[in-house]
Amino acid sequence: KAGVTQTPRYLIKTRGQQVTLSCSPISGHRSVSWYQQTPGQGLQFLFEYFSETQRNKGNFPGRFSGRQFSNSRSEMNVSTLELGDSALYLCASSVGQGVYNEQFFGPGTRLTVL
Amino acid sequence: SQQGEEDPQALSIQEGENATMNCSYKTSINNLQWYRQNSGRGLVHLILIRSNEREKHSGRLRVTLDTSKKSSSLLITASRAADTASYFCATDDNDMRFGAGTRLTVKP
Numbered sequence: 001k002a003g004v005t006q007t008p009r010y011l012i013k014t015r016g017q018q019v020t021l022s023c024s025p026i027s028g029h030r031s032v033s034w035y036q037q038t039p040g041q042g043l044q045f046l047f048e049y050f051s052e053t054q055r056n057k058g059n060f061p062g063r064f065s066g067r068q069f070s071n072s073r074s075e076m077n078v079s080t081l082e083l084g085d086s087a088l089y090l091c092a093s094s095v096g097q098g099v100y101n102e103q104f105f106g107p108g109t110r111l112t113v114l
Numbered sequence: 115s116q117q118g119e120e121d122p123q124a125l126s127i128q129e130g131e132n133a134t135m136n137c138s139y140k141t142s143i144n145n146l147q148w149y150r151q152n153s154g155r156g157l158v159h160l161i162l163i164r165s166n167e168r169e170k171h172s173g174r175l176r177v178t179l180d181t182s183k184k185s186s187s188l189l190i191t192a193s194r195a196a197d198t199a200s201y202f203c204a205t206d207d208n209d210m211r212f213g214a215g216t217r218l219t220v221k222p
Contacts, residue, residue: 033210043202043212090157099206100145105157 002026004093004106012112018079021109025072025093031055032074033098034066037088037108046089048098049074055097078111086113120203120213128221133190135216137203138183144206146179146186151215152199160188160201195222 005024013019025032034046045058049068066076072093078085088110092103121136137146148160163170163179163186170177176189190197200215 035210035212042214043204045210045212048210092157099210102147102159102162103210104159107156 004091004104006089006091006106006109008109009107010110010112012114013081014114015081015083017081018077019081019111020075020077021089021091021111023074023076023091023093023106025074025091026104029093029095029104030072031094031096031098031101032068032072033092033094033103034074034076035090035092036060037090038086043090046076050097056099081113083113085111087111120201120216122216123214124217124219126219126221127193129193129195131193131220133193133197133218133220135188135201135218137186137188137213139186139203139205140184141205143181146206147204147210148175148177148186148188149202149204149212150199151202157202190218193218193220195220 007022031050033048035043037043046060047054047066048056052068063079068074088108090105090108092105094101094103119138127133145162145164147162149157150160151157161172161177163177165181174191179186198220200217202212202215204210204212
């Protein structure tokens with residue numbers, strides 16, 4: 001089985017721009033969760049989608065949004081980028097809701113905001 | 115905010131020794147998970163322990179959970195250089211909250 005894939009792997013943007021990151025879960029997994037990882041704040045939960053519905057949302061501003069498609073693929077969007085948005089963005093998929101199941105993580109997208 | 119808090123922040127041992135990492139959390143949980151992250155393989159799930167379980171084993175890993183103390187420990191026996199990584203605990207608490215991690219270095 002192919003693992004979780006994320007595209008792009010690296011991205012450089014400037015302040016004020018917007019960015020869209022993509023995540024393809026493991027086949028058969030219906031839940032996709034997104035996390036932001038920074039040296040200062042560690043791993044922080046952004047949101048989780050299950051069957052195209054947002055199930056949980058972390059404590060992030062409205063500039064961070066996401067969606068899930070019928071094939072379980074997910075995208076997250078960050079608008080009006082700020083320097084502090086520079087981070088590794090990880091997505092994880094699981095069979096069921098992420099908090100109750102083993103999550104499989106992708107390699108991440110390294111976003112740098114200049 | 116983080117739910118799980120790992121202790122110690124960093125741990126350095128020799129190959130063959132055992133490594134113990136601890137995790138404390140604040141609220142009631144349904145389950146607790148341990149993950150490992152290294153530069154080569156990214157974040158990998160190690161073990162999930164449910165609130166009604168006290169101990170779980172997986173290969174060289176042993177996890178304990180004490181819900182009365184709101185704490186968990188991860189023991190890695192007979193450590194190897196390949197175990198060098200950061201280890202995180204995560205609790206459900208309605209979403210997955212990870213701790214800051216324990217950085218384990220195993221010297222050959």
